[in-house]
Amino acid sequence: MQEEMEQLDEVENQIVNQFIETCYFDNCLLASEESRKNCYESLKFGYHAFMNSMKTYEEQGLLQALSGKYLPVKLAGDIVENPEILPSGHNLYQFDPRLIPEKTAAERGKIIAENTIAQYYEEFGNYPASTGIVLWGFENSRTQGETIGQILHYLGVRVQASKGSFKPNYEIIPIKELGRPRIDVVIYMTGFFRDIFPNVIEDLSDLFLKRARLDESDNNNCLKANTKRIFEQLISQGYEVEEANQLAAARIFGPSEGAYSTRVTSLVGERNWQEEADLAKGYVNDIQYVYGIGSRGKPSSQLLKLHLQAVDLVSQIRSNLELEVIDLDHYYEYFGGFSKAVEVERGRKTPVYISDTTGELVQTEDVKKSIERGVRTRVLNPKWIDGLLAHEQHGTQQILERFENLIGLAATTNKVDSWIFSELNSTYIADEKRREELMKNNRFALHSMMERLLESQTRGYWEATEDEFHQLKEAYLQLEGSIEEKV
Structure with a gap:
C-alpha cells in the first residue's frame, strides 16, 4: 500500500509540474478519457488560482483609493475554499446574500442531508419525517449556504444554474428520482441570520408553501402531511382559514425582532434551573417567533410546539476548524436547546447529528462522538x-x-x-x-x-x-x- 501511494504521489507531482511549465500533461499517465478530462479541468482551475496568487493589486488599489478614484469590488473570503477571490487589492465585500446558496455549497448541503438521512436510517430503519435545523448567520456567510443546501435537499429541491440572475432558481426533484419521501424541516434561525438573509427567508417560505401544495401523497410528502395536520389543529383552536393556511406552512422560527439569543446559556451559566424541562421551556419562549408567509416575528409558542411534536432528528453544521462543540456555549444553546425542546414535546429523546464541513470530505456523526472528540483534543x-x-x-x-x-x-x-x-x-x-x-x-x-x-x-x-x-x-x-x- 505504501509503495502504491508513493507511486501515485510521483505521478501527481509529474503531472502538476509539467502543467505549470507547459499548460500540458502527458495523457498516457492516466488510463481513461474521463479521468484525463477531469484532470485537465482541475489542473486548469488550479493553474488559474496559482497564477492569481502570484499577482497583487494591493499597492495599486491603495493609491487608487487615496486618489479618490473608483476601486473595483470583489468578494473576500478564504483563498483555499474560494481561490477566485485572488488576486487581492480590491474593495472587498464579505458575501452577496442574493447568491446564497452558491453552487458548491448546495452540492455539499446535499451530501450533508444524505449523510444525515443515512445515519438516521441505519439507526432506526426508516426515513425521518421531519428534521430540526439550526441556521447560523456567520456559518452560512462562511460556507456560502451549506445549511441552505441541506434544507433544499430534504425538501427534494435543487438549485438550477441561471446566467445573469441575482436570484437562485429552484427545481422540484420528482419523487421517483429522489428515491425517498420529501422530508419536512423545522428551522431555528439566529437573529444575525434574520438580519442579513431576508431574501433567503422569503425564498424558503415560498418553497415551503409550494411544496405543501404539490399533488403528492402524504406518504411521499411529509411536509404536506404535517401541514395538513397542523392546519386542522389550528382550525380547531379557532383560527380563521386564511391565517391557519399560512401558519400551517410556516417553518422558520427565531428570536423576536431585535433579539439575538436565548436564555439557555444564562440559565446554565447562572445554575438557575431545576429540571431539564426548564431549559426547554426557556428555549421555546425565546424562539417562538414565526418568520415568512405573512409573518415577521409573530409569537406563537403553540405553533412551534405543534412542529416540535413531529421532529425526528436535530442537525447542525460545524464549519469552523478552530471550534469543537465543547468550545462554544452557542452549540448547546442552539442544537442542544432544540433537541431538549423536541424531547419535552414528544416525550422521547431525539438524535442529534453534527456535520463537519471543515474539510474536503463532509463527515456526519452523532453528537456524542463530536463531544468526545472535543474532550480528548x-x-x-x-x-x-x-x-x-x-x-x-x-x-x-x-x-x-x-x-x-x-x-x-x-x-x-x-x-x-x-x-x-x-x-x-x-x-x-x-x-x-x-x-x-x-x-x-x-x-x-x-x-x-x-x-x-x-x-x-x-x-x-x-x-x-x-x-x-x-x-x-x-x-x-x-x-x-x-x-x-x-x-
Whole structure:
C-alpha cells in the first residue's frame, strides 16, 4: 500500500509540474478519457488560482483609493475554499446574500442531508419525517449556504444554474428520482441570520408553501402531511382559514425582532434551573417567533410546539476548524436547546447529528462522538492545557468555560458520559501538580471548575465513586479556605 501511494504521489507531482511549465500533461499517465478530462479541468482551475496568487493589486488599489478614484469590488473570503477571490487589492465585500446558496455549497448541503438521512436510517430503519435545523448567520456567510443546501435537499429541491440572475432558481426533484419521501424541516434561525438573509427567508417560505401544495401523497410528502395536520389543529383552536393556511406552512422560527439569543446559556451559566424541562421551556419562549408567509416575528409558542411534536432528528453544521462543540456555549444553546425542546414535546429523546464541513470530505456523526472528540483534543490534552496556562488568569478561565459547556451539553443532549467528568476530575483536581498550576494561574476560576464538577455529580451526570467525591470535596474546601485567607 505504501509503495502504491508513493507511486501515485510521483505521478501527481509529474503531472502538476509539467502543467505549470507547459499548460500540458502527458495523457498516457492516466488510463481513461474521463479521468484525463477531469484532470485537465482541475489542473486548469488550479493553474488559474496559482497564477492569481502570484499577482497583487494591493499597492495599486491603495493609491487608487487615496486618489479618490473608483476601486473595483470583489468578494473576500478564504483563498483555499474560494481561490477566485485572488488576486487581492480590491474593495472587498464579505458575501452577496442574493447568491446564497452558491453552487458548491448546495452540492455539499446535499451530501450533508444524505449523510444525515443515512445515519438516521441505519439507526432506526426508516426515513425521518421531519428534521430540526439550526441556521447560523456567520456559518452560512462562511460556507456560502451549506445549511441552505441541506434544507433544499430534504425538501427534494435543487438549485438550477441561471446566467445573469441575482436570484437562485429552484427545481422540484420528482419523487421517483429522489428515491425517498420529501422530508419536512423545522428551522431555528439566529437573529444575525434574520438580519442579513431576508431574501433567503422569503425564498424558503415560498418553497415551503409550494411544496405543501404539490399533488403528492402524504406518504411521499411529509411536509404536506404535517401541514395538513397542523392546519386542522389550528382550525380547531379557532383560527380563521386564511391565517391557519399560512401558519400551517410556516417553518422558520427565531428570536423576536431585535433579539439575538436565548436564555439557555444564562440559565446554565447562572445554575438557575431545576429540571431539564426548564431549559426547554426557556428555549421555546425565546424562539417562538414565526418568520415568512405573512409573518415577521409573530409569537406563537403553540405553533412551534405543534412542529416540535413531529421532529425526528436535530442537525447542525460545524464549519469552523478552530471550534469543537465543547468550545462554544452557542452549540448547546442552539442544537442542544432544540433537541431538549423536541424531547419535552414528544416525550422521547431525539438524535442529534453534527456535520463537519471543515474539510474536503463532509463527515456526519452523532453528537456524542463530536463531544468526545472535543474532550480528548481539548480538555484532556496536556499540550492544550499547557498552552492555555501560559496565559496568566485567562488560561484557567478558558478551561472553566469548557466545564460549563459540558454541563450545558449534558443537560440538553444527555450525551456526556460519566467517564468524561471522572477524567476531568482526575486531570485537574486529583493531579496535585496540575491543580497547583491552576491555582497559581487563577484560583477563582479553579474554584468554579470544582463547583461545576460538584454540580455534575448533584444533577446526576457524573456517577462519581466515593473516593472521587471525597477527594474533590477535600480539595474544594481546602481551596475555599485559601481564598478566604487571601481576602
